[in-house]
Amino acid sequence: MGNADSDEYPPMESVADGGGHRVAIPPPRPFFESLRCSLKETFFPDDPLRQFKGQPPSRRLVLGLQYVLPILEWGPRYSLGFLRADLVSGVTIASLAIPQGISYAKLANLPPILGLYSSFVPPLVYAMMGSSRDLAVGTVAVASLLTASMLGKEVKASENPTLYLHLAFTATFVAGVFQASLGLLRLGFLVDFLSHATIVGFMAGAATVVCLQQLKGILGLTRFTHETDVISVMRSVFSQTHEWRWESAVLGCCFLFFLLLTRYLSKRRPKFFWISAMAPLMTVILGSLLVYLTHAEKHGVPVIGPLKKGLNPPSSTDLAFGSPYLSTAVKTGIVTGVIALAEGIAVGRSFAMFKNYHIDGNKEMIAFGMMNIAGSCTSCYLTTGPFSRSAVNFNAGCKTAVSNIVMAIAIMFTLMFLTPLFHYTPLVVLSSIIIAAMLGLIDYETAIHLWVVDKFDFVVCMAAYVGVVFGSVEIGLVIAVAISLLRVLLFVARPRTFVLGRIPNCNAYRNIEQYPIAKNVPGILILEINAPIYFANAGYLRERISRWIDEEEDRLKASGEANLQYVILDMGAVGGIDTSGISMLEEIKKTVERRDLKLALANPGGDVMKKLSKSKFVENLGQEWFFLTVEQAVGACNFMLHKCKADTKRDGSDEKWNNV
């Protein structure tokens, strides 16, 4: 059915104001050309090859090597002043890395020495390949806990420590391969799906869970649940009140108090950052001395025990690819790999923003991946860029990734000469260190900010927290991501539609709810659709637009104003349309015409216009009913409104539309 009125109306060109511009339909592009463009926008939004353009081959080789190993880029510019700063920060983070490494390895149910191994090889790899200047590499509590809970479901570390260890290496290898391939496949944007709110809730939940796990160490319990949820832990703790050891608890609380006090001091005076950075090592030394002098290890205070002297033994032959538990290791590797990646990239990005330099997410993923692959072959488990250590590094004034190399060398010395010193370190000290670190991860201020600014983000954050604390780490994560995605889907499934009115003394048409001064145009209903028109919302929009028309007609009838004659859809914010959307527009056109109204579209975008033209909707509605701006559409409608006012032709057309 063509536009039956077109021969009766004057050509619209004479009606439109001044310029008389028409809505442009972009010229058709070859299929593969447009496919190439959209793939490029999806996977290479940062256009990483731009710098290679127009360079001679030798220069391209240098740029390529610098792209893979950023150290080649900043290395030649390295100066003595930088070295001094990096030495200080490197030693500072090493003093934090030793106790944290041992603590987190215990948390992962792995031999404590692995925590030290993991602070030796991976930082060296990262220093070559990473693009962050502030990230300090090491193990993290959440990934350690996840390793323990996911692997522990299949293999108990206490029953079969060798298999458990090999599975942990395998999981690390898988995590590394997964991280590197995400980077190589340019899928870094998947990490963006962990929104800020999700991470805040998730981290706080994981911190809570990790703190609860430390009740075992603080209370000196020997039996403890393997579950991580708060209910199981509380039941486990309170079912054995008679086994609580007060010596252990007192020691633990004292050290915790000391650690929190130093943190408080450092926060008040940022230049004393080293107090809080050194504090964990201090407590380890103090605790070990205390045990050594009082022989408390013989009175039921558990200690770390003997640590093997020497550097990382190779472990590439330990990767358990033939094991029947391979699928568990793969699952653990993927989940911990994603979590570690999200934390590392978020931390790197935050500090880069502070110092105004740029971090390439995909490149970082490759660096994290390579460092974990290398780690899994040298007796390390999963490492990333922990927030606490990186913050200390930043505060200590690091200049480049050389601080990671300094830390690795310091750990190397420790491994070669100092490991016997940790024999008498009581486990309760490690629990205090973990709790102190975890309390800093519960970011209740951000949660309040989320509540104030965006209730939905707050719900996502709380869902992640509650899911982690009452369910498990994976459940919390899945719930939070699902709710976040639901929000995106809901945005598309239930788009906003607004009635627009004219802002006086101005050519703009704006939402009359937001701008109460905006005035309705008599006889014309202007609607703005604020989302792409896709299958998911086509049904809703059809309902909603007819309801807007109903309501407007009711309102006009009630106030005795002129009848509605035109419906203008402002398509400026419609970013895309699919075939369901086009059918919806066709239905709207029929509905509107059945009510004896006329439909006009204002400002459809290039893509939308292309599809409307291909599907013959442009022909069907009539090219003259597409306008560049709402203003021009209103102008044209008004012109016709005045022209047709006295006509009675509407009576005739009534029938015409009803027998479609």
Next chain:
Amino acid sequence: MGNADSDEYPPMESVADGGGHRVAIPPPRPFFESLRCSLKETFFPDDPLRQFKGQPPSRRLVLGLQYVLPILEWGPRYSLGFLRADLVSGVTIASLAIPQGISYAKLANLPPILGLYSSFVPPLVYAMMGSSRDLAVGTVAVASLLTASMLGKEVKASENPTLYLHLAFTATFVAGVFQASLGLLRLGFLVDFLSHATIVGFMAGAATVVCLQQLKGILGLTRFTHETDVISVMRSVFSQTHEWRWESAVLGCCFLFFLLLTRYLSKRRPKFFWISAMAPLMTVILGSLLVYLTHAEKHGVPVIGPLKKGLNPPSSTDLAFGSPYLSTAVKTGIVTGVIALAEGIAVGRSFAMFKNYHIDGNKEMIAFGMMNIAGSCTSCYLTTGPFSRSAVNFNAGCKTAVSNIVMAIAIMFTLMFLTPLFHYTPLVVLSSIIIAAMLGLIDYETAIHLWVVDKFDFVVCMAAYVGVVFGSVEIGLVIAVAISLLRVLLFVARPRTFVLGRIPNCNAYRNIEQYPIAKNVPGILILEINAPIYFANAGYLRERISRWIDEEEDRLKASGEANLQYVILDMGAVGGIDTSGISMLEEIKKTVERRDLKLALANPGGDVMKKLSKSKFVENLGQEWFFLTVEQAVGACNFMLHKCKADTKRDGSDEKWNNV
């Protein structure tokens, strides 16, 4: 950091043109008020209670009853003219319902009589509760096949027919409850997530699979695979070529040719619709006569055999809630229920659109649900509104749902008196009827249309088709829905950004790619963001916007034009923002200021403005950098550009921004 320049610049009000309108921040609404509004928009977009407003209680009761039972609304207006039309169409669809019902019941591996039972009770229920005037109720091929394949995995109909039958009733009951609760919970919009493209591909795939299954009947095979994918079926067919029966094949092909010929004739001359509607019954009568006269049933032509006389026996005690296979029945019920719902609602909506009346999706779901619950208690299996039968109903000129009542009465007579006549009906006739019906569902024309208009929809369609044909019905559906959702997510994850230019002789700023006549404004980069700013795209937008700025600066440097001074973001199409999006804007502001540029926002919507103000971004950027239109923003920037051209103050501010 405040806006450091604000004390040096003149107040912006004097710069903005004429009206001097500011961007409005909507007044804060109480939390529960806004929650109520958004819940209403999500679940009650059609505002179903509107008609009840301001009515006396008695009228409300009548309206409420009419809402639940639409027959009370149109019944009193029913006339003799309508009855005549409904009689004709009711008898026509009954003649189609008998052979189709028997065929589809065979397809579902259920006793053939169930197909007749299912055309008796459910149509009566639908006639009371349904809001479509054209829908003819009955069983459908796809849901029948799904029932056979999903239940058949657990319980073989040939080995334990009673259990299989009871599970089929249970699945129907579950489907009914599920459909009704979707309607009651106002979750009808979930069906919208099956896009048009998905349904086209899925239906064609299911039709192909159903046709392949008929090779069993056509070739007269006795053994046949239980899988539905094309590879298993082909292997099954060609592994027993020696068992093909030519008598059966010749008979089947003749009947198929006859059926397709009548369809072709009816399509050419729509007024002969009854030829194609009556054809299936004709083939059944012809085939039965042929077998009866030649006693072919004794020479290896399988026939239906004895059918029980009498109306539907009650089956509510057969619902197998205690069965160990309950979960299979529940899964089957939910999947078939959704598929049946999608088909029924799509069919109802299409015909309603033809005749210009309105269908309420949620109400329809309740009607479908109630009809299946009633059906499951009266020996019926899953029914919906099949396209073929409804199209015949529509062509036969039905006026109201009374045609369903007429059909039910005709089936009732058949059940009571005529079932012995079907004893000699050969199964090969049923196979021909199914194939003829299925070929009509392969809508290759729409697939071509999808390819022309929207390549992505075509991919979705083909994915559904290939998934169904090579995998299984569920796999095809899951793949298609996943790809459709991926498209929505990709739209949000990779939003379009455009550079805007000024259209000459017009106050509009438009995408310079779409409108090559649009001109860049010297010294100002205007970018339009065409999607909500959410966590999923915040990272991408940050990268993309800095790349736009890089490219613009490169271009200006190459052409020797004036330096870039201002970046204006047109937020008109930004429908929403979350906390990740706000952080992104803050980062963009820092990036822009680090390059010694200034950021301005044009036309942010009410919701966005509210959140920006709550998170102090408005304060941070300076209220005077928010503009109602791009035009005003350009005006203000130009004013300052001319004022500041001679100043050297920029040199000083360079340092100021770098040590943030």
